Amino acid sequence: MTMDFVKDRPIYLQLVETICGDVIKGKLHPGDKLPSVREFALESGVNVNTVQRVYKELEMLELTETKRGQGTFITTENDVIYKIREQMKEQVAMQFVSSIESFGFTVDEIIEVLQKKKGDS
Template structure:
């Protein structure tokens, strides 16, 4: 089942984020071919033009490479993928920290809470 889209962001941005997460989590490996525009459009229930825009954005970011006549492939540039991983981590930490601060937690309380959570997961 496909995760529903939020009204907070354009659909193409949400799809870019989903694909980046799949790449960072290694669901999609470096060098893997992405499904065709038509297949992705059907999979996500969106217009093929939306998928074209997603592919253009991913290529602009250096996350994928277009190979004429062959399709779209995840880059094998490990430095680019390492940078993407660091960017996603930073975004998640920023979002979480901002929400916790809005709830009134101090930096020390946030760190202690995260540390306790991580230790409990071991």
């Protein structure tokens, strides 16, 4: 299953966000083992060096830990997962606001639309 990537963003960042998103959505759970670097490279259709960089970034975020001879695992620290969730929420919200402002909408107009949407749920 190769993945589709957007051209204007580094692939490794897109993969980091995908894995973070999978943790936040519950597709990956605390303590889950990630595929080996080679397996993930084949799965995603990218170079092994790219996956090594992805795993290094995830470890720097403290979302994963590598156990020598065993593999790479999602952290069991709920505080770390919560922190990453909050960071991603902030990042997505800021991208959204930037995007709507580029069309000339005000934040107040968008809040109004979101409140209507919330009322429809």
